[in-house]
Amino acid sequence: MNRLMMKLFVASEAIFFVSLMVAYVYFWISARFGTEALARLDIVTSGVFTGMLVLSSGTLWMSERSRNRGKRTAALVWLGATLLLGAAFLAGQSHEYYRLLSGGFTIGSDEFGTSFFTLTGFHGLHLLLGLLTLGTLMLLLSKGYLDNDRANVMATAGIYWHFVDAVWVVVFTLIYVFPHIAPHLAPHVVQNITGS
Amino acid sequence: MESLLHVPEPAEPLPSATTRRGLLEWISSVDHKQVGIMYQWVALLFFLAGGALALMMRVQLSVANNRFLSPEVYNQFFTMHGTVMIFFVLMPALIGAGVYLVPLMIGANEMAYPRLNALSMWLTLFGGLLLFFSFLTGGAPDAGWFNYAPLTEEVYTGSGINYYCMGLLIAGIGSVAAGLNFVVTILKMRVPDMSLKRMPLFVWMMLITAFLILGALPSLNAALSMLLLDRLLHAMFFVNTHGSPLLWQHLFWLFGHPEVYILILPAFGIFSEVFPVFSRKPIFGYSFVVASGIAIALLAYGVWMHHMFAAGLGNTVNAFFSASSLLIGVPTGVKIFNWLGTMYGGSIRLRMPMLFAVAFLIEFTIGGLTGIMFAIVPIDWQVTDSYVVVAHLHYVFVGGSLFGVFAGLFYWFPKMSGKMLDEKLGRVFFWLFVIGFNLTFLIQHWLGMIGMPRRVYTYLDFPHYTLFNMISTVGAFLMAASVFVLLWNIFKSIRSGEVAPPDPWDANTLEWYTDSPPSLKNFERVPPVTSDRPLYDFKHSHQPDDAT
Numbered sequence: 003m004n005r006l007m008m009k010l011f012v013a014s015e016a017i018f019f020v021s022l023m024v025a026y027v028y029f030w031i032s033a034r035f036g037t038e039a040l041a042r043l044d045i046v047t048s049g050v051f052t053g054m055l056v057l058s059s060g061t062l063w064m065s066e067r068s069r070n071r072g073k074r075t076a077a078l079v080w081l082g083a084t085l086l087l088g089a090a091f092l093a094g095q096s097h098e099y100y101r102l103l104s105g106g107f108t109i110g111s112d113e114f115g116t117s118f119f120t121l122t123g124f125h126g127l128h129l130l131l132g133l134l135t136l137g138t139l140m141l142l143l144s145k146g147y148l149d150n151d152r153a154n155v156m157a158t159a160g161i162y163w164h165f166v167d168a169v170w171v172v173v174f175t176l177i178y179v180f181p182h183i184a185p186h187l188a189p190h191v192v193q194n195i196t197g198s
Numbered sequence: 199m200e201s202l203l204h205v206p207e208p209a210e211p212l213p214s215a216t217t218r219r220g221l222l223e224w225i226s227s228v229d230h231k232q233v234g235i236m237y238q239w240v241a242l243l244f245f246l247a248g249g250a251l252a253l254m255m256r257v258q259l260s261v262a263n264n265r266f267l268s269p270e271v272y273n274q275f276f277t278m279h280g281t282v283m284i285f286f287v288l289m290p291a292l293i294g295a296g297v298y299l300v301p302l303m304i305g306a307n308e309m310a311y312p313r314l315n316a317l318s319m320w321l322t323l324f325g326g327l328l329l330f331f332s333f334l335t336g337g338a339p340d341a342g343w344f345n346y347a348p349l350t351e352e353v354y355t356g357s358g359i360n361y362y363c364m365g366l367l368i369a370g371i372g373s374v375a376a377g378l379n380f381v382v383t384i385l386k387m388r389v390p391d392m393s394l395k396r397m398p399l400f401v402w403m404m405l406i407t408a409f410l411i412l413g414a415l416p417s418l419n420a421a422l423s424m425l426l427l428d429r430l431l432h433a434m435f436f437v438n439t440h441g442s443p444l445l446w447q448h449l450f451w452l453f454g455h456p457e458v459y460i461l462i463l464p465a466f467g468i469f470s471e472v473f474p475v476f477s478r479k480p481i482f483g484y485s486f487v488v489a490s491g492i493a494i495a496l497l498a499y500g501v502w503m504h505h506m507f508a509a510g511l512g513n514t515v516n517a518f519f520s521a522s523s524l525l526i527g528v529p530t531g532v533k534i535f536n537w538l539g540t541m542y543g544g545s546i547r548l549r550m551p552m553l554f555a556v557a558f559l560i561e562f563t564i565g566g567l568t569g570i571m572f573a574i575v576p577i578d579w580q581v582t583d584s585y586v587v588v589a590h591l592h593y594v595f596v597g598g599s600l601f602g603v604f605a606g607l608f609y610w611f612p613k614m615s616g617k618m619l620d621e622k623l624g625r626v627f628f629w630l631f632v633i634g635f636n637l638t639f640l641i642q643h644w645l646g647m648i649g650m651p652r653r654v655y656t657y658l659d660f661p662h663y664t665l666f667n668m669i670s671t672v673g674a675f676l677m678a679a680s681v682f683v684l685l686w687n688i689f690k691s692i693r694s695g696e697v698a699p700p701d702p703w704d705a706n707t708l709e710w711y712t713d714s715p716p717s718l719k720n721f722e723r724v725p726p727v728t729s730d731r732p733l734y735d736f737k738h739s740h741q742p743d744d745a746t
Contacts, residue, residue: 003310007382014374014412021420021449025435028445110432113440120427120435 004158012165015128019169022124023176026117035114039181042107042114044098051094052174058087059167062136066156069148081140084163088133091170095126118177125166125173132166135159228312229718230301233319235614237294240323241287241603246681247330248282251275253678256638260671262659272655273340274358278329280343281362284461285369286326288595291603292464293376294319296404298614300380302709302716303398305389305724310382314375321372329365332358342653344454344505345425347436347446352429360429363422370419377411380404389708391727398707398730399481402488403467406495407460413499414456421449447509451502459498461595463491465602466533469555472605473537474731475705476552477544483536484730490529490536497526507578516575523573530566534559549703550624554605557632561597565590568643583653586646592639604631611691612698616715620695623687630680637673641666706731 030036065080099119102108109119139159142148148155224232255275258267267275297319301309309315332338339362341350350359384405388397397405425446427433434440466487474481481487503511503519537559546552568590571577581587611619645666650657657663701710711733712720725736 003382003386006385007311007378010378010381010412011374014377014416017413018416018420021417021452022424025420025424025445025449028442032442033440109427110434113434116427116433116435116441120424120433124423 004154005161008158008161012161015165016169019121019124019173022117022121023172026121026176029113029117033113035112036181036184038112038114039118039177042102043178043181045178045182047094048098048174048178051091052170054087054094055091055167055170058084058091059164061087062160062163066160069143069156070153074143074146074149078140078143081136081143085133085136085140088129088136088163092126092129092133095122121173121177125169128166128169132163135162228316230297230309230312230315231614231716231720233312233316234294234296234298237290237297237319237322238607238614240319240326241291241294244282244286244290244326248279248287249678249681251279251282253674255279256671256674258655259657259667261668262657262664264656267655269655270337270340273653274333274338276653277339277342277345277358277362281329281339281366282326283595284343284457285366286322286329288461288599288603289369289373290319290322292407292461292599293322293373295468295603295606295610296380296400296407296464297376299610299709300383300401300404301387302613302712302720303401303707304384304387304392305708305721305727306383306387307720309379310387311379315379318372318376318379321375322369325365325367325369325372328368329361332361332365335361344450345446346450347425347443348438350425350429350446351437352432360426363426363429367419367422367426370415370422373411374415374419377408377415380408381412384408389724389727392732395485396727396730396732399470399484399487400464400467400707403463403470403491406491407463410456410460410463410495410498414453414460417449418453418457421446421453424449444509447506448502451505452499454505455502456495456498458594459494461599462602463494465558465599465606466491468602468606468609469537469558471705471707472551472555472609473540475609475703476547476549476555477541478547478704479540479544480731481536482539482542486532487536490532493529494526497522497529501526504573504578507575508582520573520575524570527566527570527573534563534566550608550619550621550628551605551703553625553628554601554608557628558597558601558605561593561601561632561635564640565593565597569594581646583651584646585642585650585652588652589639589642589646592635592642596635596639609703610709611688612702613709613714613716615692615695616698616713617691617695618698618702619691620687623683623690627680627683627687630676630683634673634676634678634680637676638670639673641669641673645670701733704737706734708732711736 061080061083065077065084068074068076068080107115109115136159139148139156142152142155224236227233227236252275254267255272258264258272297309297315301307329339335357337356337358339345339355339358341355341359341362345359345362349355350362384397384401424433424435428435428437428441436443436446470481470487501519501523503515504523507516507519537555548556568586572581572587572590608619608624611617645663646652648660648662650663657667698714700712700714702714703710708721708724708727709716711724725732728735
């Protein structure tokens with residue numbers, strides 16, 4: 003029952019993120035900020051933090067597996083690792099924000115700033131909520147509240163965490179990777195559509 | 199009797215007050231029945247406020263060159279009227295009906311998430327209050343209920359738009375939570391024998407509505423967030439120099455058109471309960487009602503640009519959305535025939551719920567036909583932003599959704615309160631309201647055709663303008679008078695109305711099996727569910743051939 007609820011919630015949230023991504027793509031095409039994205043963003047650093055976030059999905063899965071086998075300590079360790087990885091990602095994102103903002107690049111600078119900060123910012127907020135959830139989970143787990151009959155609590159929270167993780171993979175691909183593949187993709191697309 | 203099914207309690211006791219403690223009992227309650235009733239009070243509160251705004255607009259428009267309201271105030275009033283009636287009257291009234299009835303109809307004792315349920319209701323109330331708070335801060339939102347950019351940007355408007363964004367965001371989060379709650383409740387908490395094919399049609403329509411909410415509200419929430427970022431942090435999503443005002447229209451109507459069906463499908467559900475009970479026949483074409491509901495929900499996501507024909511998106515786009523909009527008329531038409539077929543050959547009892555149901559068939563068909571007209575691009579271009587649009591949307595929202603709310607009110611009031619609503623006062627209310635409604639809005643079709651634009655605070659004394667507007671205003675006052683009759687009816691019936699038996703209408707569904715009003719625990723046991731009319735089967739179990 004809880005898992006169904008979380009899946010529906012995640013589906014609903016997915017539409018929220020798709021709306022933000024549509025705005026991003028729309029501005030990418032109309033304002034042609036592919037080269038600007040290349041100049042401002044550091045794909046290597048972000049790539050490392052992205053790797054950490056992907057890893058955190060794995061550690062959470064390990065934690066759940068340990069719990070299901072009755073190994074509470076192991077589950078706590080894996081869960082702690084998940085929290086650390088998530089927090090590290092958030093720290094990395096904060097650092098990137100700090101670098102951009104102190105360089106005078108803000109949400110109001112241009113279309114790229116607007117859609118970049120909004121999309122990554124909303125993802126960061128979701129991640130923060132996920133960290134709070136995992137923290138609560140850790141507390142419950144350590145006090146023994148998640149034994150046996152509450153088996154699906156971790157699975158439910160896990161759906162949310164994996165979702166936030168998956169959203170980032172898409173966002174990362176869209177914002178950081180695509181400009182490297184084809185920084186001038188957008189103008190061609192526009193030409194093809196309008197025939198001009 | 200020995201075959202009655204046992205109904206399980208929620209897994210753990212809930213923090214609801216079990217003894218009568220007045221207001222505190224209600225505020226602290228997570229009982230779905232109390233939350234459902236509070237939804238109705240919220241809707242009534244905002245209905246009176248939104249109605250008062252409308253009445254003042256009609257006073258302003260009653261004669262040419264009137265100076266009763268200034269243009270600024272008039273803009274705020276029509277914006278608030280539309281926003282409040284859609285988000286804080288029709289939505290809470292219909293969602294609240296679902297919250298009250300769905301567990302009772304599926305033989306459950308609670309919603310799946312009772313605390314979340316209460317949270318949804320309070321978010322709706324406070325979202326609405328926040329919206330109204332804008333009046334005290336130097337002006338309400340004034341850019342129309344669909345709030346088009348770039349008019350809504352910082353440079354053009356005051357702080358009202360911020361309250362629009364925040365109020366609707368808060369209420370929107372509440373609606374998403376309610377949608378989640380409905381889907382899980384309906385899919386997981388039905389009594390064992392109630393397969394999907396035996397679910398009452400109201401529950402079916404709430405299920406479809408819940409999916410529409412989950413799919414549609416996020417794009418509105420995203421758009422509202424972007425607009426807030428534009429206004430508060432100087433982002434540039436919808437500013438006309440850098441961003442794209444058109445993007446707002448896309449995101450808004452991607453929510454906005456499914457929203458129309460979020461408001462009408464629960465009403466369809468109510469009518470699908472009322473028609474069989476008051477025609478003393480099973481519903482005609484149960485599976486067609488369900489299937490056409492699903493078809494409407496799917497098509498609802500593919501028609502949004504018919505709100506944007508005037509934006510100049512090109513013939514290809516217009517043709518596609520014109521066709522899909524015409525197509526969505528088909529499943530709606532199917533339902534009309536389901537209800538007509540249910541009435542055909544039945545022994546009809548014209549009690550209050552049925553009166554509203556029959557009136558709905560006529561009024562909603564008028565609104566539906568003008569809707570078909572608007573799907574045709576050249577007609578849309580000719581009359582868009584005129585009073586024809588105003589007339590059309592009131593025929594579907596009032597003649598469809600609000601008549602559904604009224605039919606449901608008269609039908610389920612005995613269950614909710616334990617008292618019958620007065621039938622005589624009900625008829626006075628009905629005729630005053632229906633006559634007033636048609637007087638107000640039928641004439642607006644012609645008013646629009648002769649060229650009166652919507653959303654202007656006054657007009658010059660062109661031929662017919664003053665007469666038509668005066669007729670419309672008189673109708674509005676009749677509706678206002680009828681609302682007082684309704685309020686008096688509710689007040690009088692709660693105090694000294696006729697006591698309602700558990701099953702006053704000789705109805706079909708499980709909510710009529712329990713007491714009126716139901717105890718905190720809805721059911722100890724329920725009859726076995728053998729069809730979509732479990733209570734009917736139970737009452738007639740000694741005459742097995744009677745069912746046809």
